[in-house]
Amino acid sequence: MIIETRDFGRIEVEDSSVFDFPEGVYGFEHQRSLVLYVHTFDDIPFLYLQSINDTLPCFLVFEPKDMFPSFSPDIESGDLIALGASAAEDLTFLLIANVSDTVEGMSLNVKCPIALNSSTKKGRQVILQNPDYSLRYQPFAAGEGESI
């Protein structure tokens, strides 16, 4: 299908990459269909999660393995049920990036990732129980990034 994106105008996306978010995401509760698409720049694939019905929300997202390798989500059973999954291993987690400051100051929401179930095509923003996970983890801030 063709959608209007926030950053790249009209683009074609795979229907199979559209996820149903029955409760939207926080702050955008009415946007229930979000598509995950890749925009490759300079050989680096950037992942975006974008509403198919509006230009917002649009999130730049990263896989935890690239930015927060020790990621080990402690997810509530209610979230698993909502996603139609039996364990966290059935899900793909994505961390929402916030680059409102500078790219070096980019923060990632490790506390509330997007969880996707590619079998049921359901998505949900979950609040992890991990006590140390931050809403604004800065992977590139001096002294804060995990060593990879």
Add this chain to the structure above:
Amino acid sequence: MLVISRKAGESLVIGSDIVISVLNVGSDKVTIGLDAPKDVPIVRSELVDIIEANIEAAQVKAEPEALARLLRAQKK
């Protein structure tokens, strides 16, 4: 902060049309009932931060060019 003690079944009123009722008191949890006009948003306080973070993240465009440069520098 105003501190008021209430028992299960008791309530308090804010302004003329917001009523907060204590429905049940458990060992580590209270169940609260809220009656307020529809236009008064009620959100768990921990969610306020999450909503703010999302709205901020959703509205600012990341320049792929600058990001790519940064990611390349990190990998070196």
